[in-house]
Amino acid sequence: MQTTTERGASIMRVKRLHIDTYHEPVIYMRRDCHVCRSEGFEAHSRIEVTFGERRVIATLNVVSNGLVETEEIGLSEAAWRVLGAADGEEVSLAHPLPLQSFSQVRAKLYGHALTLDAARDIMRDIVAGNYSDIEIAAFLTACAGNRMDLDEITALTRAMVESGARLDWGKEVIVDKHCVGGLPGNRTTLLVVPIVAACGLTIPKTSSRAITSPAGTADTMETLAPVMLDLARMRAVVAAEGGCIAWGGAVNLSPADDLLIRIERPLDLDSDGQLVASVLSKKLAAGSTHVLIDIPVGPTAKVRSLDAAQRLTNILCSVGQAIGLEVRTLFTDGSQPVGRGIGPALEAYDVLAVLQNAPHAPDDLRQRALLLSARILEMGLGITPEAALTQARQALTSGTAWRKFQAICAAQGGMREPPRAPHTYPILAKARCRIVAFDNRRLARIAKLAGAPRAPAAGILLHGASGGHFNKGDPIYTIHAESPGELAYARDYAESQPDVVLVEKEF
Template identity: 50%
Template sequence: MAFTTAQTQSNYNIVMEEKRREHFELRLVRLDIDSRNEYMVFMRKDCPVCISEGFEALNRIRVTKDNKTLVASLIVWDNETQLRHDQLGLSNAAIDALGAIEGEPLSLSHLDALDSMGNVRKKIYGNRLNQGEFDTIVKDIVNRNLSNLQLSAFLASCTGDSLNKEEVIALTKSMINIGYKLEWDELNIYDKHCIGGLPGNRTTPIVVAIVAAAGLIIPKTSSRAITSPAGTADTMEVMTNVNLTIAQMKKVVKQEGGCLAWGGSVQLSPADDILIRVEKALDIDSEGQMIASVLSKKAAAGSTDVVIDIPVGPTAKVRSQLAAEHLSEKMIAVGKAIGLNIEIVLSDGFQPVGRGIGPSLEAKDVLAVLRNEKNAPADLRERAVILAGELLEMAGMAVVGTGEFKALKIIRNGTAYDKFLAICKAQGHFKEPGIATLKHPVYSNQKGRVFEIDNRRLAKVAKLAGAPSVKTAGVLLYISLGSAVKKNDIIFEIHAESKGELEYALSYLNTQKEIIKIKES
């Protein structure tokens, strides 16, 4: 049978396309490499695909299996025993995302230039970005098209006062629009957030218990630690399941009026969850990015009324009254632009809150307050009562000025604790916090009164001891500002689960002078 010229050309094109695909396909080998949020592809430097395509280390490459495609950073692999010329490796997360099986052929191709990186470069050079430009960046973040290196460049370009009010609003809207948004039957949905910076400031579980016990709806999603020894999700995970699906979260809220879930498990504002992992590695937390992070998740959770706690102190995240007022104004303005009613509470940021620093130790403080134990930390109870009282007043459940009294009453009569247990059980279970196997006391080297505590350096001791990944690790405080101490009194105790981590924390502590300053009376 004869073919026309067009048919012959078409057949030729099909054959050449098949040959091209064979040439650019490699078979998958599972290397069992965990690269967290970043997808990675591993190839031999003498692999024919690397040579013919000019791929180099850290190039961004499209990897395709059937109709699924992802973008991965190239790692050049020299281990001949694990990879042959016709094979490639992928990080575990990339394998899961593609649904690939070892031995399957995967196609490779260059990644076209990303418009989002042009926008990032524009920001690096101090230019303003509009809504469309932020939309492009956030879309590429969620689609995993940007490497951690590129994400770091974006985060660095947003530090300090780099983002003005309009840019923060635009970034917040982009982060809301790209993810899932919860909807509730009730008109008013309440929430609370602390911007962080104070070790041990674990008011959220107490506030949620009080507010839900009062009959309000408070579907709380919280993050894990970014730069601190514990986030609310880390602390709650000590006592219950926080990895809820959206359906599970809605069921718990319908049953109990509130929940305490990890935000990452319900994928609200998914760009934020990716950025948080990179921020944690960089140990930075920029103002504009922080506002967008907090408020995008509140809006995505369906909240309408939010109380935000801003601790102010020389070693807190916000160090002056002027900075706190500036941040408050920007938060209220951004909240208004996205439909949130926000109340700001400025609080004392001169020292840690409660006694425990680290997931289990902070959980013990929370339970002590809710159980009305005699030795419960009074400062933690007072802060939680102030914040819960503000929410009760916003809801019209208490006359202005009486919210704190009503909130304290809900703790005192035990209904807050009952509600907390009910929420934990609705989320799967309740269990008591564990205790570390290793404890190392740190003693006062003089007599006097405590007049200064360095929040940041004390938090670092807790992190070096293993918190938050090791739930029982951290620091237990025996003093607070104004405490009278004698020489050789215990001022705090380091908790750890391994000798290596304990020694790591102690080696840092030995290089630091006066994390806790004591003056003679």
């Protein structure tokens, strides 16, 4: 039987329901529960649940069957993890305090500027778990497109940095790089970090998981070594090897960004303002001083024109300067995928081939990594472009970068072999032909339908680049999946999109 505390909060027993609601805490109550009726709780009400010193604000789902009893509440996995209560233990329920910062979200929706104080209040409440997924989605929508000016983007970046820890490595120069994305297979970070670290610079790389792509850097690295490093482990790896490749969400760097990203992913939102605030807040929080941003430009990449790339550069450099970061950008070819693999494990095999100087290694990935590494060495060491490129190439061809990568993996918890997909399906050439163009977005969609990045072995293996020749019956690309259902799902879409790899017949 539920009771009431002196301060008016109702006491009920908890039940773990083993329901995955992604990261959103959800609780379940009976419609005929006295607390539901007396407190006026309805479906989608926000309820504060307290267990000892731990609390969570959860979204209510109302049930009418026997999933829970009238005197108990059910906890989703996300709510259960936060509270740490066991089945049958008592928790208190109450209406949460009014969410004052959401008035600033409403103001932004109606065209008012986002101030630094407002951004701080919103980020503080998001990190505290006070925002529902719907409310976070409203904030992201309010800031999407071109709805933020430079001052607002700078304010959001500062507020996101302040929402978590900030590292200090005790050195004047800490380098980093980032790619704005939109280009399948562009997994240069796993090459740049060991090359740059082997040349003597410190590069503590914290990466996000995929937002709208078939793989993020952390997803691909995780097929080779652990990426869930806590702060102490990350410091130890960097102290020993001069670099790391870790998932940023595990070290509490700009935690507001991680919470925003999990809503951006299903919404497929990734506007310039949010992108800049996300990237630069993580770099500043990670202790970086010099950052290189790779901007692939192409008709089906995220950035589609040089004008758009220049606008993004202006924002990145201006916000970087305002928060104390030296930011440079590099425009790269975004017309086609990089390497042969699209998906975590397939991209990892490309990286290994380049690091090991294998004859079959994709040269486009190799050359792009060398170019980015050279630009970072130029920034960090203050040397000429020619000398920087020579150092980068020497580190790779001599095997020094490969040994450094192995050492980083060992320090992060041990190197492992990426998985192989048990199910594959080739898309065949219907006549003698050559590749004219790729649709990066639809290729990425096929890889995601096949299960990437959640299924690490899933994705696409390309069998040629632009200009590549095929005879009738040759595979142009092969879909990889971890289950027959996902393979069929991706195959059906791929076969309905014959121009995802555009070819022209040869006679």
